[in-house]
Amino acid sequence: MIWDTHAHLDDPLYSEDFEEVAARMKSAGISRVTNVGCDLPSSERSVQLAQEYDFIYAAIGIHPHYAKGATDETWAKLLLLAKQPKVLAWGEIGLDYYRDLSPRSIQKQIFIQQIMLANEAGLPIVIHERDAHQAVLEIVKAHPPKSGGVFHCYSGSWEMAKVLMNLGFYLSFAGPVTYKNARQTVEVAGHAPIDRILVETDSPYLTPEPRRGKRNEPTYVREIVKKIAEIKNLPFEDAALQTMRNAEIIFNTRHKV
Ligand code: NI
Numbered sequence: 647m648i649w650d651t652h653a654h655l656d657d658p659l660y661s662e663d664f665e666e667v668a669a670r671m672k673s674a675g676i677s678r679v680t681n682v683g684c685d686l687p688s689s690e691r692s693v694q695l696a697q698e699y700d701f702i703y704a705a706i707g708i709h710p711h712y713a714k715g716a717t718d719e720t721w722a723k724l725l726l727l728a729k730q731p732k733v734l735a736w737g738e739i740g741l742d743y744y745r746d747l748s749p750r751s752i753q754k755q756i757f758i759q760q761i762m763l764a765n766e767a768g769l770p771i772v773i774h775e776r777d778a779h780q781a782v783l784e785i786v787k788a789h790p791p792k793s794g795g796v797f798h799c800y801s802g803s804w805e806m807a808k809v810l811m812n813l814g815f816y817l818s819f820a821g822p823v824t825y826k827n828a829r830q831t832v833e834v835a836g837h838a839p840i841d842r843i844l845v846e847t848d849s850p851y852l853t854p855e856p857r858r859g860k861r862n863e864p865t866y867v868r869e870i871v872k873k874i875a876e877i878k879n880l881p882f883e884d885a886a887l888q889t890m891r892n893a894e895i896i897f898n899t900r901h902k903v
Contacts, residue, residue: 653849
């Protein structure tokens with residue numbers, strides 16, 4: 647039983663072999679996947695996939711890359727989607743100062759607006775952040791998510807992780823924790839309490855070792871569990887079960903699913 651808490655199975659890279667990807671993941675013990683939206687169409691697609699497949703759950707939201715395209719109509723539609731069954735989180739939202747595809751002032755404004763919408767909808771948030779550690783921290787301190795949140799593909803410092811956990815965040819680890827240069831991320835995973843850790847693939851991106859560079863898929867979340875188990879000196883099964891339980895808590899599935 648493993649929960650891949652962040653994937654993009656609506657990506658066209660799976661259009662040829664989606665059913666095979668799903669079958670492989672089931673036989674590898676991956677029992678749940680959260681499909682995460684980045685814009686309105688992918689959020690709608692995530693909800694659709696959650697309706698079609700029992701193992702898929704949805705997160706909806708506007709990624710900072712697409713912040714400049716959001717309008718009042720976008721928010722109205724997302725609020726309706728938020729009420730659909732199996733919608734567990736608002737995301738991915740945040741700041742991306744690496745690619746800067748939307749102006750930073752708009753990224754900030756749209757990020758804050760979505761934290762407030764998530765609060766209104768009663769959903770935890772899923773944060774995407776690149777090269778914007780300090781700015782994200784300032785925003786979540788000033789506008790704390792009421793239902794907590796997940797910091798997706800965590801790459802920050804241990805100092806920042808402590809602040810985030812105090813605000814109710816879970817740290818989600820992806821492929822980069824398996825990479826050779828991942829010293830800081832491994833250190834954070836080492837310090838973080840096991841009951842605050844989630845695992846994810848971010849499929850089709852961020853493929854873990856030993857397949858780095860190829861297309862990712864939920865089955866490979868086993869490599870992340872393996873790494874967390876190794877860092878924490880736990881049996882694989884315990885790391886799988888604990889991260890699954892953590893996901894059940896932050897995504898509040900006992901009440902909703
Ligand atoms: Ni993602």
